[in-house]
Amino acid sequence: MDGAITVAGLRKRFGRTQALDGLDLSVGTGEVHGFLGPNGAGKSTTIRVLLGLIRADGGSATLLGGDPWRDAVPLHRRIAYVPGDVTLWRNLSGGEIIDLFARLRGRPDDGRKRDLLERFALDPTKKGGAYSKGNRQKVALVAAFASDAELLILDEPTSGLDPLMEEVFRGCVREARDRGATVLLSSHILSEVEALCDRVSIVRRGRTVESGALSDLRHLTRTAVTAEVTRVPDGLDGLPGVHDLVVDGDRIDLQADNDSLDALLHALAGAGVRSLISRPPTLEELFLRHYESEDGAAPEAPDTPARDEPAQDGTAPAALPPKAPR
Amino acid sequence: MSAVAGTGTLTKLALRRDRLMIPGWLYALAASVVGSAASFRSLYGEQSQRADLARSMNASGPLRALYGPVYDWNSIGALTGWRMGVLGAALAGLMSILLVVRHTRDEEESGRQEMLTATAIDRRAPLTAALSAAATANAAIFVVIAAGMAVLGQALAGSVALGLQIAGGGLMFGAIAAVTAQVTESARLARGLAGAVLGAAFLLRGAGDAASADSGSAAVWASPLGWLEHLRPYDTGGESWWVLLPTAALTAAAVAAAYALAARRDSGAGLLPARPGPATGARWLNGPFALAWRLQRGAFYGWAFGLAVAGALYGSVTRSVGDLIGDNAQVNDIIERMGGHRGLTDSFLALTMGLLGIMASVFAVQSVLRLRAEENGLGAEAVLAHPVGRLRWAASHLALAVLGPAVLLAVAGALMGLIYGTAVSDIGGQLPRLTFAAVAQAPAVWVLAGLGTLLFGLLPRAVPGIWGLLGLFLALGQLGPVLRVPQPVMDLSPFTHLPGLPGGHSDRVLPLSATPYLWLLLVAAAAFAVGLAGLRRRDLTAGA
Numbered sequence: 001m002d003g004a005i006t007v008a009g010l011r012k013r014f015g016r017t018q019a020l021d022g023l024d025l026s027v028g029t030g031e032v033h034g035f036l037g038p039n040g041a042g043k044s045t046t047i048r049v050l051l052g053l054i055r056a057d058g059g060s061a062t063l064l065g066g067d068p069w070r071d072a073v074p075l076h077r078r079i080a081y082v083p084g085d086v087t088l089w090r091n092l093s094g095g096e097i098i099d100l101f102a103r104l105r106g107r108p109d110d111g112r113k114r115d116l117l118e119r120f121a122l123d124p125t126k127k128g129g130a131y132s133k134g135n136r137q138k139v140a141l142v143a144a145f146a147s148d149a150e151l152l153i154l155d156e157p158t159s160g161l162d163p164l165m166e167e168v169f170r171g172c173v174r175e176a177r178d179r180g181a182t183v184l185l186s187s188h189i190l191s192e193v194e195a196l197c198d199r200v201s202i203v204r205r206g207r208t209v210e211s212g213a214l215s216d217l218r219h220l221t222r223t224a225v226t227a228e229v230t231r232v233p234d235g236l237d238g239l240p241g242v243h244d245l246v247v248d249g250d251r252i253d254l255q256a257d258n259d260s261l262d263a264l265l266h267a268l269a270g271a272g273v274r275s276l277i278s279r280p281p282t283l284e285e286l287f288l289r290h291y292e293s294e295d296g297a298a299p300e301a302p303d304t305p306a307r308d309e310p311a312q313d314g315t316a317p318a319a320l321p322p323k324a325p326r
Numbered sequence: 327m328s329a330v331a332g333t334g335t336l337t338k339l340a341l342r343r344d345r346l347m348i349p350g351w352l353y354a355l356a357a358s359v360v361g362s363a364a365s366f367r368s369l370y371g372e373q374s375q376r377a378d379l380a381r382s383m384n385a386s387g388p389l390r391a392l393y394g395p396v397y398d399w400n401s402i403g404a405l406t407g408w409r410m411g412v413l414g415a416a417l418a419g420l421m422s423i424l425l426v427v428r429h430t431r432d433e434e435e436s437g438r439q440e441m442l443t444a445t446a447i448d449r450r451a452p453l454t455a456a457l458s459a460a461a462t463a464n465a466a467i468f469v470v471i472a473a474g475m476a477v478l479g480q481a482l483a484g485s486v487a488l489g490l491q492i493a494g495g496g497l498m499f500g501a502i503a504a505v506t507a508q509v510t511e512s513a514r515l516a517r518g519l520a521g522a523v524l525g526a527a528f529l530l531r532g533a534g535d536a537a538s539a540d541s542g543s544a545a546v547w548a549s550p551l552g553w554l555e556h557l558r559p560y561d562t563g564g565e566s567w568w569v570l571l572p573t574a575a576l577t578a579a580a581v582a583a584a585y586a587l588a589a590r591r592d593s594g595a596g597l598l599p600a601r602p603g604p605a606t607g608a609r610w611l612n613g614p615f616a617l618a619w620r621l622q623r624g625a626f627y628g629w630a631f632g633l634a635v636a637g638a639l640y641g642s643v644t645r646s647v648g649d650l651i652g653d654n655a656q657v658n659d660i661i662e663r664m665g666g667h668r669g670l671t672d673s674f675l676a677l678t679m680g681l682l683g684i685m686a687s688v689f690a691v692q693s694v695l696r697l698r699a700e701e702n703g704l705g706a707e708a709v710l711a712h713p714v715g716r717l718r719w720a721a722s723h724l725a726l727a728v729l730g731p732a733v734l735l736a737v738a739g740a741l742m743g744l745i746y747g748t749a750v751s752d753i754g755g756q757l758p759r760l761t762f763a764a765v766a767q768a769p770a771v772w773v774l775a776g777l778g779t780l781l782f783g784l785l786p787r788a789v790p791g792i793w794g795l796l797g798l799f800l801a802l803g804q805l806g807p808v809l810r811v812p813q814p815v816m817d818l819s820p821f822t823h824l825p826g827l828p829g830g831h832s833d834r835v836l837p838l839s840a841t842p843y844l845w846l847l848l849v850a851a852a853a854f855a856v857g858l859a860g861l862r863r864r865d866l867t868a869g870a
Contacts, residue, residue: 048866051707051710051711052710053707053710053711053865053866054865054866055863055865072710072715072716073713073714073715074713075713076710076711076712076713076714077713079711081711083704083707083708085704086708087703087704087705087708089617089621089705090435090511090512091512091603091621091624092603092620092621093602093603093604093605094603095603095604095605095606095607096603096604096606096607096608096611096620097607098607099606099607099611100607100611100612100616100617101708101712103607103611103612103613104612104613104614104709104712104713104714105712105713106713124605124606125602125603125604125605126602126603127601127602127603129435129511129512140708
């Protein structure tokens, strides 16, 4: 396989913690790939393996056709990396750091740098210690996007950015993709992933639980249906594939497995439907389902932080299905 | 809200974080003091032996500069006070500087303090907690040393005085560090400034003691450590308790100044407003080596200044060595024991070279520890995510650990040679001779840097232990000869293996042999190699 990133069965243990437990990840050349998972799922550990900062205990990882540990230096010429928590040298100015990074990678491009400084509204004369979190993040983003890297590895790159800058960031990712770069985007901001990513991988406790194109993932799951009817039909809650039924006067909210939609519509047909809204599940719903779903089945998950994870998105799911649809 | 809200909790937090550091210092200090006393008892049990030691020491200005005058030789306690009183006060001062900055400016710089001050605590609580932690540590030092000396059968009043002398130095410099921590935004700089005050106090006292046999010179009185020197624990004529008054006054004034400054400034800010930096990187800032230099040059310049001052000072007192004591066999014997060789001037110069070597070692250790700091602070990750191999990254900082000390020693040696050479009208001879003698300390420094690298590669968490090793080597060099520490133990220190240059080509080690240097270089190279090999194989830690 000639993808930009191919990871299979990756394992890494830190003391008693199994950080990676057979993680798979495959990112095709030129795609923007979302890398999702709760805190502590192993996203950053995977990225550190890919950067050759740590060595995996088992499994394989290939990056742009090379071995991330052995070929670290030549590979890094072709990679740009933005960590989620950027620490800068306190007594170096942002401009000095950006220039240093460009020269470390080689082929600095001053024009592109100036353009990015302007778009991100970053003052390069401040010292590293004086930047706010968002501005530290911008320093790393400017350095990364100013490069002509083939592969951008972004580990929660927009934490601390305001919505305006988030928009600039999205523009930069799209430009990178348009010039043929591959992007691995680890993020908690699901709207960002939905807006940018072609494919996503969802990891949980060091393992990949779902991977594929966003549209495919949606098909595998449920549709949310809201209907206003003149008369609530009987037996809706007995219908196979219908979940989370809430009846409020003449308003019905429910979730339906996609292969039960036909039966559901038949049941609603004689109910005097005045309005009908159906929408595919948001990524957030997909995401939460994966985090919550195994709780019952997998007793080793006392700390799954599912509910407090994706609060940014606005479209909070009304109700969550109690079990996995798969 | 109470003015002390949260202080108790923060103090407990500080003491919990220091649960290894404070006992470590306490043990090292108490063991040095009480151990010295025990050794003096077995080596100088007779009054006549003590009198001989005192006569020989006091006859030489330069030796007084290094060790202070022996003010009383009627008891083991007084000898211990002579040898360990001021040195102990300086070491307790160093401990307190590290403690106070660690709990004030370090916390602010890292942003951790912001979380704390957002809770229901008084704004002054972190400073109070840091000072309380330092006070606790110094109180423990006082109790252990006073009790230890009393248990050894020394007079109670003298034991209390010795304990107060050492703990008093600790409190005084802790208070000074509280001020420097308010002034600068950087913890590194705050430590450096307080350390510079400590070093200046130590050098001033030395210069004053060189000039006067009874510590009466103005230079001694100008140094806060000189005040404490005048306390004279176990002096037959009685301790001069009143010197504790100016000590306490300076401490109180510094504490008051620290609180006043803390009340006037914003959290996280220093006294000086932060200046903007350049919008673009200088052309030379183009790789890991340039970055390492950019990050370490401040410390390097600071140490260069310190070593230059030390070299000039020692160079200017050297001339009086021969004048004062002539060729006294007994003094020779003592100087032999102090680690020197024949030829009094050369012996003195060799002793000072050893001190310069230790000073250069501190910079070397700081440079090696910078690797670990970069790894923890994720600076390493940022550089290594670029096409920079681990070896090149490590080499960028290690280059400074290797070249830096050699340059520092050359600067100090050259100034010493210049000033001493001018005094004896032999610049052409002394300048190269003393420069070479100083740089000849470098291989021992490199062994220390190599051992630090070894730890960094194999046991990164244990890297701060290199300070302990430096402390051990310092103690062996400073106390070993007087206390007649067994040779195999002395041999643990790389500094023991250096021929005492200049003058090492006296008949004892004639001809000057390259063998010890080759061995030191071999050991250093092996340690660097193993450490770097370990670094290549291990995982980088993510933050700390």
